[in-house]
Amino acid sequence: MSDSESPASFAELGIAPPVLASLADVGYEAPSPIQAATIPPLMAGRDVVGLAQTGTGKTAAFALPILSRIDVGRRRPQALVLAPTRELALQVAEAFGRYAAHLDGVHVVPVYGGTGYGPQLGALKRGAQVVVGTPGRVIDHLKKGTLDISELDYLVLDEADEMLAMGFQEDVERILADTPEYKQVALFSATMPAAIRRMSGRYLHDPEEIRVEARTVTAENTTQRYAIVDHRQKLEALTRVLEVESFDGMIVFVRTKQATEDLAERLRARGFSAAAINGDLVQAQRERTIGQLRSGALDILVATDVAARGLDVERISHVVNYDIPSDTESYVHRIGRTGRAGRAGQAILFVTPRERRLLRAIEKATRQPVEEMTLPSVEDVNSTRVSRFLDSITEALGASDLTYFRDLVERYEQEHDVPAADVAAALAVIAQGDRSFLLQPEPPLKRRPRDEGHRPARVAGRRRANGRAMATYRIRVGKRHKVSPGAIVGAIANEGGLERRDFGKIEIRVDHSLVELPADLDSSTVQSLTRTRISGQLIGLERERAGGGSRGGGRPTNARTGGAPRGAGKKRAPDGTKLRHKGR
Numbered sequence: 001m002s003d004s005e006s007p008a009s010f011a012e013l014g015i016a017p018p019v020l021a022s023l024a025d026v027g028y029e030a031p032s033p034i035q036a037a038t039i040p041p042l043m044a045g046r047d048v049v050g051l052a053q054t055g056t057g058k059t060a061a062f063a064l065p066i067l068s069r070i071d072v073g074r075r076r077p078q079a080l081v082l083a084p085t086r087e088l089a090l091q092v093a094e095a096f097g098r099y100a101a102h103l104d105g106v107h108v109v110p111v112y113g114g115t116g117y118g119p120q121l122g123a124l125k126r127g128a129q130v131v132v133g134t135p136g137r138v139i140d141h142l143k144k145g146t147l148d149i150s151e152l153d154y155l156v157l158d159e160a161d162e163m164l165a166m167g168f169q170e171d172v173e174r175i176l177a178d179t180p181e182y183k184q185v186a187l188f189s190a191t192m193p194a195a196i197r198r199m200s201g202r203y204l205h206d207p208e209e210i211r212v213e214a215r216t217v218t219a220e221n222t223t224q225r226y227a228i229v230d231h232r233q234k235l236e237a238l239t240r241v242l243e244v245e246s247f248d249g250m251i252v253f254v255r256t257k258q259a260t261e262d263l264a265e266r267l268r269a270r271g272f273s274a275a276a277i278n279g280d281l282v283q284a285q286r287e288r289t290i291g292q293l294r295s296g297a298l299d300i301l302v303a304t305d306v307a308a309r310g311l312d313v314e315r316i317s318h319v320v321n322y323d324i325p326s327d328t329e330s331y332v333h334r335i336g337r338t339g340r341a342g343r344a345g346q347a348i349l350f351v352t353p354r355e356r357r358l359l360r361a362i363e364k365a366t367r368q369p370v371e372e373m374t375l376p377s378v379e380d381v382n383s384t385r386v387s388r389f390l391d392s393i394t395e396a397l398g399a400s401d402l403t404y405f406r407d408l409v410e411r412y413e414q415e416h417d418v419p420a421a422d423v424a425a426a427l428a429v430i431a432q433g434d435r436s437f438l439l440q441p442e443p444p445l446k447r448r449p450r451d452e453g454h455r456p457a458r459v460a461g462r463r464r465a466n467g468r469a470m471a472t473y474r475i476r477v478g479k480r481h482k483v484s485p486g487a488i489v490g491a492i493a494n495e496g497g498l499e500r501r502d503f504g505k506i507e508i509r510v511d512h513s514l515v516e517l518p519a520d521l522d523s524s525t526v527q528s529l530t531r532t533r534i535s536g537q538l539i540g541l542e543r544e545r546a547g548g549g550s551r552g553g554g555r556p557t558n559a560r561t562g563g564a565p566r567g568a569g570k571k572r573a574p575d576g577t578k579l580r581h582k583g584r
Contacts, residue, residue, distance in 0.1 A: 019064055025102075033056070042065035046206070048062075050211075059091070066079045070130070078129045079153065106129055108131075120141070136533065157172065160196055166494075167535075228353060237350060243381045249315040252302045264276040274300035286307075317346060318348065324358050389428075474542055476537065478508055478509045489503055491534045496521070498518075
């Protein structure tokens, strides 16, 4: 389907009315290219292979047809979405939840490693039509009998190439074997390696192949920055940015209409001139609010995507993505509100730790780097407050007639024998009101080094470059099981909730492997990893004993020489004397 033939609305694609209502809530107006090309064949019941990058809107491309055709009355899994990481599984599950907001009785359950089974077991037992999960945890539930996919109607393989690169091919095929033969399958991948081509030929029936290239770019005169911030710290981070950054007008983008009202109210309570704009505003009120922003009577507009479409105010110097958009086109539209008429613009993006993949997708689609910014510290904020206070004094001295108030201060000074400086300080306290003038020290806003997805740096001195102590762990899979470093990283990262940067050196031996992981792994994570499977084999993760010895046999090699570790085979009695080494 060409761009000129693309439908103008989701309604033309046959999306169910309740789902259309949810799309209006989240601000979707028209389908993206991947959605326009993929939804019609999926609505018609055909299998689909979609080649598209993360951030092109592919989650909606498969979620909207599924939700439009789902049987709300059946409280059994009808759709299963497999994702390579728990972060993506959570994002997809949240997206399903947003799109199903007006579908009464639809339940979506994410299942992934790194957390306890309890909540997932309870949610599955209560019944769910949509299950989103990582391959390892889905297999665990299948073996426990807590997940039944024998009546599945829809199966989605999201980011299939990454799933295979992480060593999940056997797990994915094991899951596919448990599904009904006649089901609708959608496979999405950024690339089409031979393994994906083989899987498509084996498990999909006459699929329609759809290829969509991301072509979005942004204005060169807009500086783009990001900060990694936990969700609960976003308001504090935004407050510090507003206090320290010099800006004229600003738009802060959030996902929902309710969030616009909530955030605008919180900003006003902190002394900022802010207002909300969303789809519920009547046209007259919308025009009045935009007029206030244009004239300078209002500084900050908190908006949804749909409310900001067509908004053109030259005064906007900053755009803040308080909530990261789920597709790159929305991001481009958002930051296009600044940098108008050749003026320099600033775009700031708040990214929660699990949204890093969306950040990478934005960079790839816009073909421009987004630089990490250092969030203002308490000292930065207080220095700015002091400077502004002193500047306000200078401004008042030069622009006001102080005669009457000078007389009042002198009168008070004489009657109460109080120095003029103390009187001025008291007046400043009165003007400040109940708000504290200086920001009080507190723990720094959470910022994590950016995960670029590369292999971790080699550990030096058993401590990673990021300063986190490491330890060596033994797993029961090795060359005999045909495992790769990628498979080990993928399985352990998924089940243990770890990131690529948490891995040190990986040594694959004949019947086991040694993996360097953070020394401070908590017991629940270790227990979860012990039950993890790679290539169908329980890995039985356990920590190596100090000195290089291993539990359960095996002789780890010396990291430098490749030979037996120093002191191998030499044991000592409690008094320190050497004991004769006995052969096995």
